[in-house]
Amino acid sequence: xxxxxxxxxxxxxxxxxxxxxxxxxxxxxxxxxxxxxxxxxxxxxxxxxxxxxxxxxxxxxxxxxxxxxxxxxxxxxxxxxxxxxxxxxxxxxxxxxxxxxxxxxxxxxxxxxxxxxxxxxxxxxxxxxxxxxxxxxxxxxxxxxxxxxxxxxxxxxxxxxxxxxxxxxxxxxxxxxxxxxxxxxxxxxxxxxxxxxxxxxxxxxxxxxxxxxxxxxxxxxxxxxxxxxxxxxxxxxxxxxxxxxxxxxxxxxxxxxxxxxxxxxxxxxxxxxxxxxxxxxxxxxxxxxxxxxxxxxxxxxxxxxxxxxxxxxxxxxxxxxxxxxxxxxxxxxxxxxxxxxxxxx
Amino acid sequence: xxxxxxxxxxxxxxxxxxxxxxxxxxxxxxxxxxxxxxxxxxxxxxxxxxxxxxxxxxxxxxxxxxxxxxxxxxxxxxxxxxxxxxxxxxxxxxxxxxxxxxxxxxxxxxxxxxxxxxxxxxxxxxxxxxxxxxxxxxxxxxxxxxxxxxxxxxxxxxxxxxxxxxxxxxxxxxxxxxxxxxxxxxxxxxxxxxxxxxxxxxxxxxxxxxxxxxxxxxxxxxxxxxxxxxxxxxxxxxxxxxxxxxxxxxxxxxxxxxxxxxxxxxxxxxxxxxxxxxxxxxxxxxxxxxxxxxxxxxxxxxxxxxxxxxxxxxxxxxxxxxxxxxxxxxxxxxxxxxxxxxxxxxxxxxxxxxxxxxxxxxxxxxxxxxxxxxxxxxxxxxxxxxxxxxxxxxxxxxxxxxxxxxxxxxxxxxxxxxxxxxxxxxxxxxxxxxxxxxxxxxxxxxxxxxxxxxxxxxxxxxxxxxxxxxxxxxxxxxxxxxxxxxxxxxxxxxxxxxxxxxxxxxxxxxxxxxx
Numbered sequence: 001x002x003x004x005x006x007x008x009x010x011x012x013x014x015x016x017x018x019x020x021x022x023x024x025x026x027x028x029x030x031x032x033x034x035x036x037x038x039x040x041x042x043x044x045x046x047x048x049x050x051x052x053x054x055x056x057x058x059x060x061x062x063x064x065x066x067x068x069x070x071x072x073x074x075x076x077x078x079x080x081x082x083x084x085x086x087x088x089x090x091x092x093x094x095x096x097x098x099x100x101x102x103x104x105x106x107x108x109x110x111x112x113x114x115x116x117x118x119x120x121x122x123x124x125x126x127x128x129x130x131x132x133x134x135x136x137x138x139x140x141x142x143x144x145x146x147x148x149x150x151x152x153x154x155x156x157x158x159x160x161x162x163x164x165x166x167x168x169x170x171x172x173x174x175x176x177x178x179x180x181x182x183x184x185x186x187x188x189x190x191x192x193x194x195x196x197x198x199x200x201x202x203x204x205x206x207x208x209x210x211x212x213x214x215x216x217x218x219x220x221x222x223x224x225x226x227x228x229x230x231x232x233x234x235x236x237x238x239x240x241x242x243x244x245x246x247x248x249x250x251x252x253x254x255x256x257x258x259x260x261x262x263x264x265x266x267x268x269x270x271x272x273x274x275x276x277x278x279x280x281x282x283x284x285x286x287x288x289x290x291x292x293x294x295x296x297x298x299x300x301x302x303x304x305x306x307x308x309x310x311x312x313x314x315x316x317x318x319x320x321x322x323x324x325x326x327x328x329x330x331x332x333x334x335x336x337x338x339x340x341x342x343x344x345x
Numbered sequence: 346x347x348x349x350x351x352x353x354x355x356x357x358x359x360x361x362x363x364x365x366x367x368x369x370x371x372x373x374x375x376x377x378x379x380x381x382x383x384x385x386x387x388x389x390x391x392x393x394x395x396x397x398x399x400x401x402x403x404x405x406x407x408x409x410x411x412x413x414x415x416x417x418x419x420x421x422x423x424x425x426x427x428x429x430x431x432x433x434x435x436x437x438x439x440x441x442x443x444x445x446x447x448x449x450x451x452x453x454x455x456x457x458x459x460x461x462x463x464x465x466x467x468x469x470x471x472x473x474x475x476x477x478x479x480x481x482x483x484x485x486x487x488x489x490x491x492x493x494x495x496x497x498x499x500x501x502x503x504x505x506x507x508x509x510x511x512x513x514x515x516x517x518x519x520x521x522x523x524x525x526x527x528x529x530x531x532x533x534x535x536x537x538x539x540x541x542x543x544x545x546x547x548x549x550x551x552x553x554x555x556x557x558x559x560x561x562x563x564x565x566x567x568x569x570x571x572x573x574x575x576x577x578x579x580x581x582x583x584x585x586x587x588x589x590x591x592x593x594x595x596x597x598x599x600x601x602x603x604x605x606x607x608x609x610x611x612x613x614x615x616x617x618x619x620x621x622x623x624x625x626x627x628x629x630x631x632x633x634x635x636x637x638x639x640x641x642x643x644x645x646x647x648x649x650x651x652x653x654x655x656x657x658x659x660x661x662x663x664x665x666x667x668x669x670x671x672x673x674x675x676x677x678x679x680x681x682x683x684x685x686x687x688x689x690x691x692x693x694x695x696x697x698x699x700x701x702x703x704x705x706x707x708x709x710x711x712x713x714x715x716x717x718x719x720x721x722x723x724x725x726x727x728x729x730x731x732x733x734x735x736x737x738x739x740x741x742x743x744x745x746x747x748x749x750x751x752x753x754x755x756x757x758x759x760x761x762x763x764x765x766x767x768x769x770x771x772x773x774x775x776x777x778x779x780x781x782x783x784x785x786x787x788x789x790x791x792x793x794x795x796x797x798x799x800x801x802x803x804x805x806x807x808x809x810x811x812x813x814x815x816x817x818x819x820x821x822x823x824x825x826x827x828x829x830x831x832x833x834x835x836x837x838x839x840x841x842x843x844x845x846x847x848x849x850x851x852x853x854x855x856x857x858x859x860x
Contacts, residue, residue, distance in 0.1 A: 203708055203715055203722055210701060214694040220652060220683065221705035222675035332361030340359045340404035343368050 004280065007327045011320035012287070018319070019312045023304065033302050037309075040297020041290040047297075049180035053250060055289030056188040057082070060243035061267025062274070062281040063195055068236040070199075070276040071208035072215055073229055077122060077137030078240040078264035080144030081115035085241025086248045087148050088114030090255040093169025093248070094156060103172040108187065108245055115241015116234045118144060123233035127226070133233065152255050165256035175249045184250035191242060195235075196278050208232055212276075240264060266292075269313070273320050288313060348412070349373035350540050351397065351428075351509060356406035358392055366392040367403070368564040374509070379531060379541045381551040381572075384561035385584055390544045393561070394511050397542075398430040399423040429502030430511040433518065435494045439487035444469040446486055447501050472503055476533060492523040496530070503534075510534065512543040516550055528554050546584075548577045560584055596799075600819070601630035604803035605772040610660035612646050612827075620646040621657065621827045628772065628803040633794065635818030635835075636807045639847050643827035644807050648685070648776050653677050664772050678706050682765040686777035686807075688754070692761045695750035699742060700724075702749045703731045703764050710768065734763030739789070755786030762793055773797060773804045779813060791817050811840050825850035 020030035041051045061078040068075035089111040098106065122136040149164065158167040175183045199205040211218040211225050219225050243263065248255060270288055274280030291313065295306035351374045358367040367389050374380050382390040395401040397408065399417030408415055410426060417423040420430070437446045448465045455461040469482045478496050486494060495515060502510060512531075516524050531554065535541050545551050551558055552572055560567040560583040567583045606627035612620050621643050628634045638644055649655035651662060653674040662670045664680040685691035693702045704727040708714045713726050731745045738759040742752060752760065758778065766773070775794065779787040794817055798804060808814050814821050815835060823831040823846040831846050846852065 201722055203719055206701065206704075206708065206722055210694050210697060210705065213696050214690070216691050217694050217705070219674060220654070220685070220691055222678045222709050224673075224675070329361070335363055336359035336361045337404060339363050339365060340357045343357050343359075343365060344355070344405050 003327070004275075004277070004324075007324050008280070008283075008320060011323045012316060014323070015312065015316040015319045018315050019308075022311065023308070028302065028304050033298055033304050033308075036301040037294035037298040038290065039294070040300075041294030045180045047293065049182070051286070051290045051293040052185045053182045054293050055286050056184045056250070057243040057247050057263035058267050058270060058289050059188055059282055059285035060191060060246070061240050061264040062270035062285050063192060063267075063278065064236040064239035064243070065268045065271035066274060066276045066278055066281045067195060067199060067208075067239070068232060069212070069271060071212040071228070071232045072225075073123075073232050073236070074132075074134040075119060075122070075137050075233060075236050076134060076268065077119055077140050077237070078243075078267055079260055080137070080141035081118045081237045081240035082244035082247070082264045083144045083148045083260050084118040085111035085115040085238075085244030086255055086259055087151060087244075088241070089173075089245035089248050090166055090169060091156065093173040093253075094166060097170045097172060100172045100176075103170065104175065104249070107169075107173045107249060108242060111241045111245020111248075112238035113241070115244065116238040118241070119233045119237025120230070123230045127230070148255065149257065152257065156255075158254070163257060166254045168253045169248065171253075173249060174253055175246070182250045184246045187242070187246060191239065192278070192282060195239070199278060204228070204231065240267075243267070266313075269317055273317050275324065348376075350376040350411060352409040352412075353393070353397065354407045354409070356393065356396055356403045356408075358389075358396060358401060358403050365564050367396070367406075369406070370561070370564070370566045372559050372566060372569065374540055374542060375557075376508075376540055377535055377538050378556040379535050379543070379554055381555035381558045382542060382544050382561065383546055383548065383551055383558060383580065383584060385546065387563075388561040388584070389564040390561050391513060392564075394430065394513065394542065394544060397423070398428060398511060400430075424502070424505050424507060427506065427508040428511070429505065429507035429509070431495065431498045431502065431513065431515065433513045435491070435498055435518070437486045437494055437497060440485065442483050442485055443480055443489070443497055443500075444482040446497055447472075447482075447504050449501075451505060469500070469504065472500055476500075476503065476530065476537070478530065490523075491518050492527065495519070495527070499530075499534075503539075508538070509540045509542065512541065514544055514546075516545065516547065524550065548580050551580070552577060598631050598798065600632035601801060603627045604630050605664050605805065607651075607663070608661040610647070610650060610657050610662065612650055612655060612657045614646075619827060621650065624660070624824075624827075624829055626805075626822055626829060626832075628805050630771070630803050631798055631801040632820065633798050633804045633806055633818045635814035635821045636805065636824055637811060637814055637821050637843050637847055638809070638824035640809055642824050642847075644776070644824060646827070647824070648683075648774065648807065651677075651681065651774060652683055675709055678768065678770075679710060680770050680772055682768050682770045682773045684758075684761055684765050684773075684775045684778045686780050688757050688761060689750075693749050693757065696748055698746050699749050699752070699760065700727055700731055700745040703727065703734060703745070703760060705764065706768060707764070730767075734760060734767065738763040738793070755782050755789070758782055758786060758790065762790065766793070766797060771803060773802050774807075775804065776807045777809065778806070779808075779810070787813075811843055814843075815840060823847055 016034065023030045023033055041047050061082060064078050064081070065075065089107045092107045092110040096103065096106065118140055119137065122133045122140055125131040125136045126133050152166050153164040156166045158165050177183070199209065207218060207223040207228050211223060211228055215225055244260065247259060247263070266288060270281055270284045274284050291309050295309040298304055299306040353370065353372045356367050356370045360366050370389070370393055372393070382393065384390045392401060396403045399419045399422055410428070415426060417426070417428070423429070438449070444466045447469050453461045453464045453468065466482055473480050473482060478500060480493060480496055486497065495518065499510065515527060519527060531541055555572050557569055558572055558575065558580065559569045560580060562584060608625050610624040611622055614620050624647060626634065636644065646655060650657045653672065657670070660670070661668060667680065669677050669680065689695050704714055707730070708722065712719070714723055715721060716723050728745055734740060735742055740756050740759045740763070742756060749757065762778070779790050782790065791813070794804060794806065806814065806818055818835055820832065820834050821838065821843055822829050823843060825847065830850050
């Protein structure tokens with residue numbers, strides 16, 4: 001745990017340093033740039049609230065990828081599952097009208113069903129036709145992309161709009177805002193808590209974890225790995241779907257073109273950086289959100305374009321992932337060198 | 346044989362983080378000699394040769410080749426200096442011909458880098474004739490036998506003009522009939538001035554072939570002896586480090602009812618090749634039945650069928666009158682404790698904690714390991730259980746939260762044994778339970794198995810180690826090409842007879858009289 005924390009913080013600092021060199025090479029002042037970046041994402045209530053709100057889809061899709069990768073299935077369908085979740089929540093919000101106490105949970109449930117349905121499709125193809133979820137989830141992303149595009153262009157198109165989007169969902173399905181803070185963070189934290197508890201304390205989570213490390217051992221030990229596979233696919237699909245539902249319910253309150261943005265792929269990236277650790281996913285999700293949120297402020301104050309943040313993210317991924325392996329190798333090498341010296345004398 | 350061609354001095358190799366594979370090993374090899382390196386699994390013989398060949402890098406120590414200090418950074422450098430190694434697995438391109446495989450990477454080229462096919466073939470042909478290898482340079486590798494492929498590997502190195510040939514267990518892939526031919530060719534190479542280093546743990550062939558023998562044990566060199574002045578017994582003693590116990594220490598015990606049996610168990614692999622044919626065997630309470638056989642004769646398939654990892658197309662598996670042939674794995678685990686031969690692949694999840702490894706299977710079968718009707722793990726009980734194993738099986742472990750791989754091999758096996766034996770099943774399946782363990786741990790495992798026999802459990806022990814079988818089994822079955830070819834009480838057989846059955850699949854004619 002401590003080693004992870006050290007290598008993570010060291011990785012981020014080194015990445016920021018490399019980012020600074022890139023900026024200097026292009027004639028920008030790194031100190032004012034980083035100052036503006038974090039000023040607009042962390043300092044003050046409104047920036048902080050925005051960072052938190054933006055972190056929700058990142059963390060939930062990251063959680064989806066982390067749980068899937070750590071349990072075995074290579075679910076790369078978060079983008080599609082997010083879109084399906086968003087679509088289901090939007091449809092619910094357009095055609096139902098219940099008091100918020102019922103409406104909000106119902107829409108969240110619909111979002112989860114939408115995502116789980118999409119990942120469940122991949123799971124079924126694996127069970128019935130032995131098709132690798134690595135491929136099918138990626139393919140289903142495309143289908144979800146065009147299916148939702150079609151849905152918001154024709155059947156649930158807002159006739160008053162000039163670009164593909166749906167009308168706004170019923171205000172009863174809007175997530176309440178407390179001061180500056182959107183309650184989508186609360187939903188995310190509840191989902192995180194449930195998943196963390198299931199993954200680390202439940203018998204099912206135990207079997208998922210062991211299967212992810214060594215599926216033959218788990219199978220010989222009596223775990224029903226086929227059933228677990230389907231469950232993990234459904235759960236991780238539901239998480240990504242929930243992310244989609246929350247994007248609609250917290251933000252534009254409608255499904256508009258390009259809604260999914262890069263959230264899901266960033267989520268997968270966060271899972272990779274966090275090495276599929278759940279707490280790591282939460283922390284890196286918050287950090288990446290602060291970078292993305294601060295990017296606009298940075299662009300406003302300095303001449304550095306907001307695209308620079310993508311460069312910085314890429315550097316962080318490379319440094320942290322490469323650094324993790326290197327640190328382990330270095331530590332092991334030092335131990336073995338010491339041992340060799342003991343034997344030489 | 347005057348000056349050594351290779352001298353290795355004080356080689357130390359530590360595998361990260363802290364496994365000492367070579368502990369200050371010094372050895373020398375003469376020009377034109379056949380030098381065997383013998384030792385048990387994990388003694389360091391392969392590592393020593395890999396250091397010489399540049400595949401592994403020593404932490405300290407020096408290597409002299411023709412009195413010049415060298416350091417091979419990779420295999421390419423070693424070959425350029427004239428040191429080549431043939432690995433156990435043969436790495437050739439099946440679709441290419443013999444000569445194409447041999448020149449690959451060192452092709453004689455003509456204009457515009459075009460391969461001079463004629464010259465290449467002629468060069469290969471002349472090498473084959475020079476060493477009288479009896480190979481057709483134009484046949485495709487996929488069409489020739491394993492022994493011939495091995496020759497191609499050797500020729501590949503000779504084509505690159507190596508003067509030192511390292512062979513890693515060259516006889517392991519050969520049939521008994523093919524071995525004399527290989528020996529003949531190796532002797533001829535040595536006569537032509539090549540130095541041959543070969544790794545083996547078959548003492549008889551070592552004595553037959555080599556001029557000198559280096560014995561290794563637990564990463565240290567024990568001695569280098571002239572083959573002419575030693576014997577199989579003294580080699581064995583040096584290898585194991587003590588007098589090899591052929592006698593068993595078990596107390597006679599009359600076995601009870603049949604607990605486990607299979608009837609006509611047959612299994613086909615994905616290519617429809619029959620891997621198990623009508624295997625019928627039974628194990629009784631308080632009995633240890635051993636299955637002897639050369640690896641790859643159906644042991645793996647038998648284990649997989651018993652454990653439910655593969656489906657037999659015919660036959661039955663019964664424990665305590667329960668038909669388990671088509672049962673789910675969890676159902677089987679109520680009746681079968683299983684120790685696999687491969688700890689890291691089948692027996693444990695090495696990156697997870699000891700605690701998580703210990704509660705496997707118990708978490709589904711024993712309600713004490715969970716709360717809320719099996720929904721939530723009971724960590725308190727699992728920790729108590731881990732402590733129980735730590736005590737009862739004399740495991741040296743730090744915290745139960747440490748990674749499983751932080752334990753030594755012997756301790757890992759003790760933890761696995763503890764987990765499996767405490768399932769309290771009537772039948773215990775052990776697949777090479779002492780593989781890769783040091784002598785002390787082997788002894789401990791054997792004592793534990795005998796203790797289980799005393800508790801009237803039925804035990805099936807699959808082992809490639811005949812000494813082990815003779816030490817603790819009551820009855821030995823021999824498996825050969827998927828069939829059980831013999832079923833003999835230990836008291837009425839001997840190692841030679843079983844060894845012959847393992848290799849040939851049938852009794853030696855007039856065995857009793859000629860031996």
